[in-house]
Amino acid sequence: MSEPLRLGIAGLGTVGAGVVKIVRQKANLLATRTGRSIQIVAVSARNRDKDRGVRLTDFAWEDDPVALARREDVDVFVELMGGSDGPAKAATQAALDAGKDVVTANKAMLAHHGQMLAQLADEKGAVLRFEAAVAGGIPVIKALTEGLAGNEISRVMGVMNGTCNYILTRMESAGLTYGQAFAEADDLGYLEADPELDVGGIDAGHKLALLASIAFGTVVDFAGVRLEGIGKVSIDDIRQAADMGYKIKLLGVARMTGRGLEQRMAPCLVPQTSPLGQLDGGTNMVVIEGDSVGQIVMRGAGAGEGPTASAVLGDVMDIARGLRISTFGKPAVALNKAQTATVATPAPYYLRMRLLDKPGALAKVATALGDAGISINRMRQYDHTDDTAPVLIVTHKTTRDALDQAIGAMSTTGVLGSDPVALRIEEV
Amino acid sequence: MSEPLRLGIAGLGTVGAGVVKIVRQKANLLATRTGRSIQIVAVSARNRDKDRGVRLTDFAWEDDPVALARREDVDVFVELMGGSDGPAKAATQAALDAGKDVVTANKAMLAHHGQMLAQLADEKGAVLRFEAAVAGGIPVIKALTEGLAGNEISRVMGVMNGTCNYILTRMESAGLTYGQAFAEADDLGYLEADPELDVGGIDAGHKLALLASIAFGTVVDFAGVRLEGIGKVSIDDIRQAADMGYKIKLLGVARMTGRGLEQRMAPCLVPQTSPLGQLDGGTNMVVIEGDSVGQIVMRGAGAGEGPTASAVLGDVMDIARGLRISTFGKPAVALNKAQTATVATPAPYYLRMRLLDKPGALAKVATALGDAGISINRMRQYDHTDDTAPVLIVTHKTTRDALDQAIGAMSTTGVLGSDPVALRIEEV
Ligand SMILES: NC(=O)c1ccc[n+]([C@@H]2O[C@H](COP(=O)([O-])OP(=O)(O)OC[C@H]3O[C@@H](n4cnc5c(N)ncnc54)[C@H](OP(=O)(O)O)[C@@H]3O)[C@@H](O)[C@H]2O)c1
Ligand SMILES: NC(=O)c1ccc[n+]([C@@H]2O[C@H](COP(=O)([O-])OP(=O)(O)OC[C@H]3O[C@@H](n4cnc5c(N)ncnc54)[C@H](OP(=O)(O)O)[C@@H]3O)[C@@H](O)[C@H]2O)c1
Numbered sequence: 001m002s003e004p005l006r007l008g009i010a011g012l013g014t015v016g017a018g019v020v021k022i023v024r025q026k027a028n029l030l031a032t033r034t035g036r037s038i039q040i041v042a043v044s045a046r047n048r049d050k051d052r053g054v055r056l057t058d059f060a061w062e063d064d065p066v067a068l069a070r071r072e073d074v075d076v077f078v079e080l081m082g083g084s085d086g087p088a089k090a091a092t093q094a095a096l097d098a099g100k101d102v103v104t105a106n107k108a109m110l111a112h113h114g115q116m117l118a119q120l121a122d123e124k125g126a127v128l129r130f131e132a133a134v135a136g137g138i139p140v141i142k143a144l145t146e147g148l149a150g151n152e153i154s155r156v157m158g159v160m161n162g163t164c165n166y167i168l169t170r171m172e173s174a175g176l177t178y179g180q181a182f183a184e185a186d187d188l189g190y191l192e193a194d195p196e197l198d199v200g201g202i203d204a205g206h207k208l209a210l211l212a213s214i215a216f217g218t219v220v221d222f223a224g225v226r227l228e229g230i231g232k233v234s235i236d237d238i239r240q241a242a243d244m245g246y247k248i249k250l251l252g253v254a255r256m257t258g259r260g261l262e263q264r265m266a267p268c269l270v271p272q273t274s275p276l277g278q279l280d281g282g283t284n285m286v287v288i289e290g291d292s293v294g295q296i297v298m299r300g301a302g303a304g305e306g307p308t309a310s311a312v313l314g315d316v317m318d319i320a321r322g323l324r325i326s327t328f329g330k331p332a333v334a335l336n337k338a339q340t341a342t343v344a345t346p347a348p349y350y351l352r353m354r355l356l357d358k359p360g361a362l363a364k365v366a367t368a369l370g371d372a373g374i375s376i377n378r379m380r381q382y383d384h385t386d387d388t389a390p391v392l393i394v395t396h397k398t399t400r401d402a403l404d405q406a407i408g409a410m411s412t413t414g415v416l417g418s419d420p421v422a423l424r425i426e427e428v
Numbered sequence: 429m430s431e432p433l434r435l436g437i438a439g440l441g442t443v444g445a446g447v448v449k450i451v452r453q454k455a456n457l458l459a460t461r462t463g464r465s466i467q468i469v470a471v472s473a474r475n476r477d478k479d480r481g482v483r484l485t486d487f488a489w490e491d492d493p494v495a496l497a498r499r500e501d502v503d504v505f506v507e508l509m510g511g512s513d514g515p516a517k518a519a520t521q522a523a524l525d526a527g528k529d530v531v532t533a534n535k536a537m538l539a540h541h542g543q544m545l546a547q548l549a550d551e552k553g554a555v556l557r558f559e560a561a562v563a564g565g566i567p568v569i570k571a572l573t574e575g576l577a578g579n580e581i582s583r584v585m586g587v588m589n590g591t592c593n594y595i596l597t598r599m600e601s602a603g604l605t606y607g608q609a610f611a612e613a614d615d616l617g618y619l620e621a622d623p624e625l626d627v628g629g630i631d632a633g634h635k636l637a638l639l640a641s642i643a644f645g646t647v648v649d650f651a652g653v654r655l656e657g658i659g660k661v662s663i664d665d666i667r668q669a670a671d672m673g674y675k676i677k678l679l680g681v682a683r684m685t686g687r688g689l690e691q692r693m694a695p696c697l698v699p700q701t702s703p704l705g706q707l708d709g710g711t712n713m714v715v716i717e718g719d720s721v722g723q724i725v726m727r728g729a730g731a732g733e734g735p736t737a738s739a740v741l742g743d744v745m746d747i748a749r750g751l752r753i754s755t756f757g758k759p760a761v762a763l764n765k766a767q768t769a770t771v772a773t774p775a776p777y778y779l780r781m782r783l784l785d786k787p788g789a790l791a792k793v794a795t796a797l798g799d800a801g802i803s804i805n806r807m808r809q810y811d812h813t814d815d816t817a818p819v820l821i822v823t824h825k826t827t828r829d830a831l832d833q834a835i836g837a838m839s840t841t842g843v844l845g846s847d848p849v850a851l852r853i854e855e856v
Contacts, residue, residue, distance in 0.1 A: 018720075022578055022720060026578065026580070029578075029580065030577075030578065032645070032758045032759075032762055033577050033645075033757055033758050034577075035759070131575065137720070137721035137722065137724065138724060139570075139571045139574070139575025139576060139724075142567075142570060142571070142574060142575045143567045143570070143571070143575075146567070146570060146574075146742060146745070146746060146749075146751075147559065147567025147570045147571075147739070147742045148567060148738060148742065149458075149461050149462075149741070149742055149745045150450055150454065150457075150458065150737070150738050150740075150741025150742060150744075150745060151738055152454070152457065217460070217461075273706075275703070275706070275727065278701075278703070278706055290738065291734070292446075292450060292565070292734035292735065292737055292738040292741075293565035293728065293729065293734060293735045293738035293739075294565065294728065294729045294732075294734065294735055295728060295729075296565065296566060296567075296726070296727070296728040297725075297726070297727040297728065298724070298725070298726050298727075299703065299724070299725040299726075299727075300721065300722065300723060300724040300725065301721065301722045301723075306719070306720035306721060306722065307720065307721045307722055309578070309720055310576060310578050310579055310718065310720040310721040311575070311721075312578075313577070313578025313720075314574060314575045314576065314577055314578055316578075317574070317577045317578060318574060321574075321751070321752070321753055322750065322751070322752065323574075323749070323750070323751045324749070324750065325749055329461055330460045330461050331460075331463070334460055
């Protein structure tokens with residue numbers, strides 16, 4: 001058996017404590033599988049006295065994660081503090097600078113500084129791995145970077161924020177309003193300290209930017225992600241979408257197009273019968289489309305102590321086994337700076353509106369769509385008790401621009417009882 | 429950039445020709461991703477003159493795959509001929525003997541000779557990889573061996589024979605009998621030359637034995653797989669199972685129990701609303717359950733030129749990148765010989781029968797179940813026109829032994845109009 005692999009772990013919260021537990025409890029399993037003993041030599045957190053449900057007295061303690069990252073006796077620095085900058089970034093840089101390998105679960109840091117860190121890792125001959133940062137326990141980074149490495153990837157999609165999926169699922173199944181479902185998620189402790197990270201799509205957007213970089217060999221470009229949160233999704237839309245055979249998901253989509261890289265994280269409709277449509281509750285799902293392999297779907301827990309620690313361990317064990325791959329699947333200097341596609345790929349749209357109960361109202365709406373070059377796939381007008389009639393339209397493929405033009409034209413006709421809601425239908 | 433990685437490919441059928449195409453067409457992609465150029469130096473097949481839709485004149489030709497495997501200028505021997513013994517085994521052994529790495533898609537060979545070959549590879553310091561052998565394009569071997577390596581696996585399940593799933597799906601959706609659906613699959617060229625490999629569950633059983641070995645660190649034990657094909661699944665059962673909320677799948681299940689390793693490949697019921705229940709047509713699905721990660725579901729194409737070649741390329745690229753892992757995730761000598769669990773883990777069962785239209789008939793059936801210690805979860809008796817009434821029972825968890833005892837007792841009561849059909853309900 002080779003030399004032990006020595007870990008320094010910074011951050012002993014949910015994920016960090018989980019990693020310590022696995023390394024302690026499964027020492028034999030990890031050693032037989034990797035051919036090396038995996039040992040924790042030093043740890044760091046803010047509060048040395050906190051009880052973390054796991055014994056830490058065998059390990060050296062460092063108050064300063066940067067000092068931990070630089071320790072002579074640490075082979076792999078495991079960053080589990082979080083935060084895009086601050087100590088996480090400083091310590092990661094220090095570790096790479098010292099030529100040490102790094103494993104992190106920190107999507108925010110990589111979404112903002114991934115390119116710089118990947119380049120530093122390459123220069124120093126170190127590896128920087130981050131399976132836990134995207135979709136928790138699902139080994140999707142590995143699948144994309146390694147298992148499917150022989151493919152040109154055309155599209156990656158994912159439901160990667162369990163909290164948002166939980167809120168949307170509760171709105172549907174229990175008929176809650178967005179506010180009620182949000183409050184419920186809050187009570188259950190599902191929300192980040194800053195809830196906008198979840199419901200604003202930022203956290204999921206970080207993950208999408210990382211997936212896109214690997215899938216397309218491009219420099220991580222979080223600023224290029226078109227972000228839209230779930231705050232405006234109404235219970236009406238959830239019900240009406242269901243009536244048309246769809247579910248509303250906070251879905252991330254990245255695809256490479258002739259017009260550049262398209263990255264969107266926004267509520268959209270997917271068919272109820274598709275794997276994405278059938279994903280309820282806090283579970284995550286990633287869909288990968290490659291030219292040879294076709295469509296691969298992966299599903300599992302996207303967060304939580306066990307699943308996230310499982311992903312961290314996967315990375316650590318790869319390092320123990322001698323696997324050395326560039327951070328984003330190819331050398332950082334070889335990653336292309338992709339142009340951002342400003343116009344989204346055409347798609348069918350879902351359109352909900354209320355029409356005033358006047359003769360010719362529907363004709364005016366249909367004319368506005370037709371004038372914008374949009375044809376109607378399905379239309380439903382519902383029974384109504386007040387003086388406006390709910391109307392639902394599913395269009396054939398069109399662009400958001402054409403749709404906005406049509407909506408603008410409708411507004412001038414005086415037949416609308418409310419502003420139309422338009423949601424993209426992602427074909428899956 | 430390092431030295432090129434030189435491949436010798438034996439077998440130029442569906443998969444082999446697919447691999448050649450990718451290596452030719454994506455040379456740049458493969459080289460940037462691995463840091464090495466991947467080159468084919470020599471190929472072999474039976475018929476040198478056959479047009480395979482891809483240019484082969486740049487490569488040396490060997491009539492004898494064993495000679496190909498031993499060539500000085502070959503680094504990786506890619507075995508894509510098939511067959512558990514014969515040239516596939518001889519050439520694989522020859523390559524490993526010469527210290528060359530091997531990539532294969534051959535589940536039959538590994539199910540029968542996996543332990544011997546893995547041991548040989550370890551002794552010679554060679555690696556033997558087989559992602560394509562299980563669930564085609566889905567990178568499930570990688571997920572289990574690497575991504576989820578920090579987990580104790582409790583259960584692995586899979587729908588891994590697309591042809592069987594196609595037949596069962598067609599029986600359900602088009603109301604075909606087994607014979608009709610079988611004939612349709614045959615017309616479409618979906619069946620192996622020996623159809624028993626498909627419908628008898630043998631091919632899927634090979635895959636299950638490989639998954640089990642990796643999941644539990646045990647010697648591949650195909651003989652320990654309890655095999656049952658789909659030939660006896662009737663359209664009645666498909667319909668009645670649907671009425672109770674289930675689908676019938678040819679499902680492989682491997683789990684480690686206190687009584688030894690349980691491996692089953694048999695038709696069983698899964699909830700319609702589960703990912704397995706929602707899997708229609710030729711697609712494959714593998715479900716992995718680990719102590720830390722919980723449940724991971726992977727879905728994708730299980731066969732075909734592109735998906736299978738994608739998996740072969742994944743293995744080749746791993747080798748190009750220097751990844752060296754023992755065949756079944758730990759050294760072959762460290763794999764345990766698992767005892768075979770002779771009794772399956774208790775489960776609910778589905779029981780269909782016809783009862784003679786006599787007073788007290790149902791009571792007799794219920795008594796037989798009760799006497800065997802089996803309690804009833806749900807029961808339905810259907811309207812009927814002849815003199816026997818269709819009855820469906822879903823039991824609570826019980827053993828197959830208890831059920832057989834109950835069925836035996838029922839048979840002596842004289843109220844059965846037909847032999848009861850019993851199918852396990854796998855809890856997923
Ligand atoms: N939780 C999940 O399910 C999950 C899933 C995927 C990815 N992640 C990522 O994993 C990382 C950690 O998440 P978490 O949920 O484990 O967070 P957490 O429970 O809040 O734990 C953070 C840990 O970092 C320590 N820490 C913070 N600032 C520090 C500093 N300046 N010096 C030393 N230690 C410091 C904290 O110390 P104290 O304990 O002393 O305060 C705490 O132990 C984040 O990047 C997160 O995005 C988490
Ligand atoms: N097809 C799939 O979707 C799929 C999926 C997963 C795994 N696999 C596995 O992949 C392997 C190959 O499958 P396939 O579908 O590609 O088979 P195939 O189309 O029947 O091709 C077999 C190839 O092997 C060659 N061959 C047979 N005996 C040979 C010998 N003695 N010497 C040299 N070459 C020989 C044949 O040569 P000729 O062409 O000259 O006859 C042919 O090119 C099998 O192990 C199979 O189980 C296949």
